[in-house]
Amino acid sequence: MYTKDGEKYFIVDSHIHLWDGRAQNQKNIHGKQFIDCFFDYHTNLSPDEVKWGYDEYCYYGPDRLMRDIFDEGYADHAIFQTTMLKDFFHTMFSQSDQAWELTQKNPERLTYNHSFDPRFGEEGLDWLRADAEKFGLRGVKLYTAEWNGQSRGYKLSDPWARRYLEECLALGIKNIHVHKGPTLKPLDRDAFDVHDVDAVASDYLDLNFIVEHCGLPRLEDFCWIATQESNVYGGLSVVMPFIHTRPRYFAQVIGELLYWIGEDKITFASDYALWTPKWLIERFVDFQIPEDMTDYAPITTDQKKKILGLNAAKLYDIDVPPELAIKIPEEAETGVAVGASS
Amino acid sequence: MTGVLSDRREAVVDALRTVLDPELDESIVDLNFVTSSTVDGAHAEVRLRLPTYFCSPNFAYLMVADAYDAARSVPGVESASIVLEDHFASDAINSGVAAGAGFVGSFPDEAGSELDDLRRNFQRKAHVAAMERACRRLLADGWTIESLPHARLADLPAGAERERLLRRRADVDLPLDPGCLVLVGDDGAPVAPDDALLRLRFARAVRVSIDGNAHFCRGLLATRYPGSAAEEVSR
Numbered sequence: 001m002y003t004k005d006g007e008k009y010f011i012v013d014s015h016i017h018l019w020d021g022r023a024q025n026q027k028n029i030h031g032k033q034f035i036d037c038f039f040d041y042h043t044n045l046s047p048d049e050v051k052w053g054y055d056e057y058c059y060y061g062p063d064r065l066m067r068d069i070f071d072e073g074y075a076d077h078a079i080f081q082t083t084m085l086k087d088f089f090h091t092m093f094s095q096s097d098q099a100w101e102l103t104q105k106n107p108e109r110l111t112y113n114h115s116f117d118p119r120f121g122e123e124g125l126d127w128l129r130a131d132a133e134k135f136g137l138r139g140v141k142l143y144t145a146e147w148n149g150q151s152r153g154y155k156l157s158d159p160w161a162r163r164y165l166e167e168c169l170a171l172g173i174k175n176i177h178v179h180k181g182p183t184l185k186p187l188d189r190d191a192f193d194v195h196d197v198d199a200v201a202s203d204y205l206d207l208n209f210i211v212e213h214c215g216l217p218r219l220e221d222f223c224w225i226a227t228q229e230s231n232v233y234g235g236l237s238v239v240m241p242f243i244h245t246r247p248r249y250f251a252q253v254i255g256e257l258l259y260w261i262g263e264d265k266i267t268f269a270s271d272y273a274l275w276t277p278k279w280l281i282e283r284f285v286d287f288q289i290p291e292d293m294t295d296y297a298p299i300t301t302d303q304k305k306k307i308l309g310l311n312a313a314k315l316y317d318i319d320v321p322p323e324l325a326i327k328i329p330e331e332a333e334t335g336v337a338v339g340a341s342s
Numbered sequence: 343m344t345g346v347l348s349d350r351r352e353a354v355v356d357a358l359r360t361v362l363d364p365e366l367d368e369s370i371v372d373l374n375f376v377t378s379s380t381v382d383g384a385h386a387e388v389r390l391r392l393p394t395y396f397c398s399p400n401f402a403y404l405m406v407a408d409a410y411d412a413a414r415s416v417p418g419v420e421s422a423s424i425v426l427e428d429h430f431a432s433d434a435i436n437s438g439v440a441a442g443a444g445f446v447g448s449f450p451d452e453a454g455s456e457l458d459d460l461r462r463n464f465q466r467k468a469h470v471a472a473m474e475r476a477c478r479r480l481l482a483d484g485w486t487i488e489s490l491p492h493a494r495l496a497d498l499p500a501g502a503e504r505e506r507l508l509r510r511r512a513d514v515d516l517p518l519d520p521g522c523l524v525l526v527g528d529d530g531a532p533v534a535p536d537d538a539l540l541r542l543r544f545a546r547a548v549r550v551s552i553d554g555n556a557h558f559c560r561g562l563l564a565t566r567y568p569g570s571a572a573e574e575v576s577r
Contacts, residue, residue: 037394216555220548249554256547260547
């Protein structure tokens with residue numbers, strides 16, 4: 001929980017990692033370049049006073065994670081998202097065993113999401129069933145750009161991906177987090193294209209699709225899709241740190257998201273340890289759309305509360321203490337898209 | 343002779359200014375993606391770098407191929423080599439462009455077609471963003487949302503917004519006559535007054551998306567290559 005000016009905010013960090021990017025875990029040059037790329041993201045977008053050294057960034061371990069997320073980072077609950085990258089790292093990039101161990105020790109505070117890869121076919125479906133039972137999965141994180149042998153990526157609308165989504169429905173895995181990133185295959189198309197999410201979202205209405213990074217750098221395509229589908233959400237991982245380096249750009253993105261997809265469909269995430277959550281939460285609570293940006297309505301305290309935790313709590317059925325919930329005015333139903341007045 | 347070569351080098355840099363990052367809709371020179379350009383006799387060599395090792399290879403290919411064409415277009419330049427540095431697909435792209443293999447020839451196992459559709463899609467986005475900037479200009483000049491569907495190119499004051507819109511219209515084969523409407527659909531068709539606000543709002547999202555991407559890429563380039571921070575051009 002975070003308190004500021006008498007207002008209390010229930011915090012759910014819906015995208016955190018426990019990774020090992022150290023040299024001994026790298027399979028090849030791509031693994032090294034991957035963690036270096038993350039480190040550049042971190043260095044470029046973090047305020048100086050919270051920047052990490054490279055070695056600690058490559059591996060920080062469970063104790064530091066708990067400190068950064070909960071002791072210093074205000075979170076009431078946090079959700080592990082798994083990034084496998086088996087072709088780049090020996091024991092995967094995400095340290096699944098350690099994350100699961102932490103989750104078991106702190107079941108009230110942590111949720112563990114695993115991943116699947118439809119290119120493993122029938123065998124992978126068996127793994128998914130076993131993982132669902134072992135971890136009690138409520139969500140999965142998919143990385144459609146991941147390399148797998150000769151394949152350089154897949155689409156959610158591929159026949160095998162659909163088989164896996166149907167299995168998720170049967171297993172009660174209702175939250176599908178999707179990361180869009182550069183892929184190689186099919187190389188002649190735009191790898192950040194979110195249209196495959198559109199195709200499956202309308203076919204699987206009982207699943208929620210949380211598009212991480214809000215489809216950046218294709219924000220407009222994401223917004224357009226999300227307005228058509230009732231079950232598409234925007235995750236703010238990677239968007240958040242612009243609040244420091246590019247506050248006016250951050251204002252525009254938040255303004256666009258509130259206009260197109262609305263305050264009930266946006267979820268906060270630090271993407272830890274890409275960035276530490278403490279400063280992101282503090283800055284967001286203090287944030288306001290600049291007055292000269294008349295295209296966008298001011299952001300309200302209730303909207304911030306929803307984004308920082310209440311929306312994700314709903315997706316994952318996380319109990320919110322009554323004093324931290326939003327008091328709904330009797331005369332009005334919230335959820336009306338909040339756009340500019342004109 | 344030195345004077346001829348330095349003039350030729352200047353001409354190569356000028357030619358490279360016309361090469362755009364298709365995603366960011368900005369010149370690779372302004373983005374500081376060009377690390378060096380040298381001319382030796384009739385041969386030009388250009389070295390390029392990108393913000394990350396994993397930048398999409400299809401866009402990288404387009405920039406390398408366009409840089410090759412730009413360098414070769416300079417009078418007196420009879421051969422050119424373009425070297426993309428520090429990228430996971432550097433070898434495939436550099437040798438593919440040098441051999442004139444095309445995109446499919448450079449990535450025979452991974453690409454099904456050339457990049458014409460991809461390029462077209464991003465030219466379309468660039469036009470929409472330029473159209474939004476032009477409409478913003480008109481609104482500041484006193485036009486209203488309701489009257490905007492009637493605004494014509496001739497109504498746009500001379501300046502950056504107008505220049506940019508004309509260039510982007512040309513890229514997507516829309517006519518440039520002064521009587522043409524400013525606010526149009528992707529196909530150039532008029533927008534009904536009732537749809538004007540939605541069209542403008544969508545165009546705004548396109549512009550925010552492209553600008554944001556450019557911010558991110560500039561920042562990452564400066565972090566990856568300290569000292570490379572480019573002066574931001576007015577957008």
